[in-house]
Amino acid sequence: MTTPKHLLDTQDWTVENIEALFNTADVMAQVLERTIKKVPALQGFTVGTLFFEPSTRTRLSFERAARAQSADVVSFAAGGSSLAKGESLKDTLKTLDAMQADLYVVRHAVAGVPHQLARWTDAAIVNAGDGRRAHPTQALLDAYTFRQRFPDGFAGKKLAIVGDIMHSRVARSNAELWTKLGAQVTLCGPRTLLPPELAGGRVSLTTDLCEAAEGAHAVMALRLQSERMGRGLLPSLAEYRARYCLTEEVMAGAHPDALVMHPGPLNRDVEISGALADGPQSVIEAQVKNGVSVRMAVLYTLLVGRR
Amino acid sequence: MRTLIKQAHLHDARGDHGVHDLYLRGDRIEGVDLGGEVDHTIDAQGNLVTPAFIDLHAHLREPGQEEKEDLASGLAAAAAGGFGTVVSMANTTPPVDDPGLVAALALKAERLGLARLRPAATLSRGLKGEGLTDFAALKAAGAVMITDDGIPVADAHLMRRACEYAQDLGLVIQTHSEEPSLRQGGVMHEGAVSQRLGLPGNPAAAEAAMIGRDCEIALLTGARVHLAHVSSKRGMQVVEWFKAQGAPVTCEVTPHHLTLTDAALASFDPIYKVAPPLRTDEDVAYLREALRRGVVDNIGTDHAPHTRAEKERDLLEAPFGIGNLEVTFALLYTELVGSGALSLERLLELFQAGPARVMGWPTPTLEPGEPADLVVLDLEASRPVTPATFRSKAKFSPWSGQTLRGWPVMTLVGGRVAFEGV
Numbered sequence: 001m002t003t004p005k006h007l008l009d010t011q012d013w014t015v016e017n018i019e020a021l022f023n024t025a026d027v028m029a030q031v032l033e034r035t036i037k038k039v040p041a042l043q044g045f046t047v048g049t050l051f052f053e054p055s056t057r058t059r060l061s062f063e064r065a066a067r068a069q070s071a072d073v074v075s076f077a078a079g080g081s082s083l084a085k086g087e088s089l090k091d092t093l094k095t096l097d098a099m100q101a102d103l104y105v106v107r108h109a110v111a112g113v114p115h116q117l118a119r120w121t122d123a124a125i126v127n128a129g130d131g132r133r134a135h136p137t138q139a140l141l142d143a144y145t146f147r148q149r150f151p152d153g154f155a156g157k158k159l160a161i162v163g164d165i166m167h168s169r170v171a172r173s174n175a176e177l178w179t180k181l182g183a184q185v186t187l188c189g190p191r192t193l194l195p196p197e198l199a200g201g202r203v204s205l206t207t208d209l210c211e212a213a214e215g216a217h218a219v220m221a222l223r224l225q226s227e228r229m230g231r232g233l234l235p236s237l238a239e240y241r242a243r244y245c246l247t248e249e250v251m252a253g254a255h256p257d258a259l260v261m262h263p264g265p266l267n268r269d270v271e272i273s274g275a276l277a278d279g280p281q282s283v284i285e286a287q288v289k290n291g292v293s294v295r296m297a298v299l300y301t302l303l304v305g306r307r
Numbered sequence: 308m309r310t311l312i313k314q315a316h317l318h319d320a321r322g323d324h325g326v327h328d329l330y331l332r333g334d335r336i337e338g339v340d341l342g343g344e345v346d347h348t349i350d351a352q353g354n355l356v357t358p359a360f361i362d363l364h365a366h367l368r369e370p371g372q373e374e375k376e377d378l379a380s381g382l383a384a385a386a387a388g389g390f391g392t393v394v395s396m397a398n399t400t401p402p403v404d405d406p407g408l409v410a411a412l413a414l415k416a417e418r419l420g421l422a423r424l425r426p427a428a429t430l431s432r433g434l435k436g437e438g439l440t441d442f443a444a445l446k447a448a449g450a451v452m453i454t455d456d457g458i459p460v461a462d463a464h465l466m467r468r469a470c471e472y473a474q475d476l477g478l479v480i481q482t483h484s485e486e487p488s489l490r491q492g493g494v495m496h497e498g499a500v501s502q503r504l505g506l507p508g509n510p511a512a513a514e515a516a517m518i519g520r521d522c523e524i525a526l527l528t529g530a531r532v533h534l535a536h537v538s539s540k541r542g543m544q545v546v547e548w549f550k551a552q553g554a555p556v557t558c559e560v561t562p563h564h565l566t567l568t569d570a571a572l573a574s575f576d577p578i579y580k581v582a583p584p585l586r587t588d589e590d591v592a593y594l595r596e597a598l599r600r601g602v603v604d605n606i607g608t609d610h611a612p613h614t615r616a617e618k619e620r621d622l623l624e625a626p627f628g629i630g631n632l633e634v635t636f637a638l639l640y641t642e643l644v645g646s647g648a649l650s651l652e653r654l655l656e657l658f659q660a661g662p663a664r665v666m667g668w669p670t671p672t673l674e675p676g677e678p679a680d681l682v683v684l685d686l687e688a689s690r691p692v693t694p695a696t697f698r699s700k701a702k703f704s705p706w707s708g709q710t711l712r713g714w715p716v717m718t719l720v721g722g723r724v725a726f727e728g729v
Contacts, residue, residue: 088616088617088619088620089619089620089621090616090619091616091619108621109623110621110622110623110624111504111505111506111575111622112504112506112575112621112622113575113621113622115574115575116575116576116619116621130505131505131506132505132506133504133505133506134505169505172503172505195502197498197499197501197502197503198502198503
């Protein structure tokens with residue numbers, strides 16, 4: 001089994017690669033349970049976090065994952081664009097490359113930037129979210145969280161994702177990963193936010209939330225960004241809430257052990273009822289916690305765990 | 308000055324004339340097989356000699372964006388591509404909306420002695436899409452076409468008035484037909500690939516809808532409207548329908564829309580970011596079929612050079628456009644004639660008689676007395692595209708490294724050698 005050099009998306013990662021990563025994450029989870037939550041696995045390595053787009057949760061999660069393995073971390077947070085600074089993306093990277101990081105964690109508001117950077121540096125690149133395209137570590141931690149609750153795997157299971165599918169890198173990455181692992185994925189949202197081109201293979205679309213949740217083993221609500229209203233994509237928040245808020249009533253049609261998921265940050269009682277988010281089916285906190293162990297496994301695998 | 312082009316295989320709009328010695332006197336064609344003393348001899352054995360190409364659509368970036376291209380580099384690139392005449396687009400900095408600027412560009416180009424420059428002028432002042440420019444004065448200064456190319460004319464009323472005014476003056480209005488409110492911030496074709504890549508899409512409907520509007524205005528006003536860079540099957544179907552209705556419209560396609568698809572964007576390389584965007588296999592097939600059936604009037608290069616640094620930005624920030632003057636003929640000869648999809652005669656027509664007809668210019672031929680604007684083509688020459696050798700300042704290409712067959716080896720403009728290459 002060869003491990004890809006980068007984690008740009010999960011397309012280049014085989015099911016075998018992903019299973020190995022999950023097994024490594026199990027070990028990392030144990031590390032995080034210890035009194036001293038630190039191992040020397042990545043001592044001497046430098047991880048650069050390049051966040052061209054604001055992020056708190058993902059950046060902290062990666063930095064925690066790097067430091068828990070004793071890696072050095074250098075952070076670059078760029079406000080605005082490279083253009084605003086009169087510098088090309090390549091020039092920006094070349095400047096940062098002087099930091100001699102072994103791996104860059106990259107977040108950017110535009111799809112494809114991690115791929116572009118991967119062409120221009122010898123370091124490994126981990127995509128921490130590029131535009132509306134991909135967020136592979138989110139998809140990995142979501143799948144890892146599901147696997148903890150359903151150890152028999154993904155085959156025959158059904159995941160429903162509801163919300164602004166059009167603008168969601170989480171939806172795209174989860175649809176890609178979960179179907180690769182054998183699950184069925186239903187994407188749900190208003191027609192204006194549900195591109196028909198995303199259907200195909202094990203991915204289906206519906207505008208009916210109850211239909212999406214029917215028999216699902218996990219239902220994931222996505223954060224709704226209020227800016228969508230102004231651009232004619234949604235008539236009003238009230239209408240969205242009435243049709244697409246994930247509630248106990250909707251979950252009643254799901255599988256009895258179904259998980260309620262959300263990549264955060266969440267708007268309570270807009271895309272998900274507060275009670276459901278805090279209820280027994282919710283794994284939202286587990287997602288955040290697993291994020292650190294899965295990202296530890298990603299960094300470890302790309303830096304020293306190659307086979 | 309008398310020049311002999313020896314043993315040339317001659318071809319023009321009248322047909323194939325076989326191998327002859329072609330004589331030029333000064334800036335004109337003198338005749339064939341005349342004999343007598345000459346000052347200069349060009350050996351064209353094994354090569355096709357035909358009227359130099361006409362490009363109705365090139366961005367030469369002067370004035371104001373000389374870091375991308377200027378008249379000297381752009382017209383040298385044109386000559387290297389076999390073009391003897393180039394219509395330069397007016398979306399420069401400042402835009403070409405002033406008669407003095409038109410005259411200055413024409414004068415400077417004439418002194419360079421490369422390809423002939425025929426400037427276009429903007430339709431609206433400052434490219435703002437509001438008030439009309441002084442068409443008559445611009446024409447008097449040398450402008451041959453009126454266009455806001457690069458920026459669609461969103462206001463239908465302004466487009467109508469521009470057409471009415473231009474019709475009276477016999478000027479061609481060229482359009483960049485994409486409905487802006489439907490295009491939104493799309494950076495590539497809207498479809499399965501854009502959804503997978505998570506990039507904002509620009510639907511083919513944006514092009515088809517605006518082509519429909521512009522054709523209606525052409526019918527209404529009787530003005531000659533030239534639809535630039537038609538890129539989609541839907542857009543081309545609308546053009547065909549309006550042509551059948553007798554609308555006085557013509558249309559062009561570009562080399563990139565005939566050879567590349569939106570799948571190229573999967574590399575996330577902004578070199579493939581063009582406007583209108585690269586479309587699907589189905590669109591490319593339809594455009595090729597439309598070329599063959601004669602719906603398309605000309606090939607326009609839409610040569611749109613940028614600096615390498617600009618194309619090394621992310622896909623939203625990187626500018627639209629690629630430079631392709633130097634590879635257009637070899638690319639289309641290889642891809643279309645080489646595959647049997649199009650005859651050489653039809654391809655040449657799209658570079659010669661086609662664009663001349665669009666502009667109302669005489670059909671270029673090799674008849675005695677005609678201007679000695681000629682291209683010498685080595686149709687057997689086969690070599691890779693090497694951007695480092697481009698005359699254009701944009702030394703990168705989507706076709707870099709690809710081996711193409713059929714290259715211009717010499718271009719003469721007014722009897723003078725404007726390009727001589729391998």
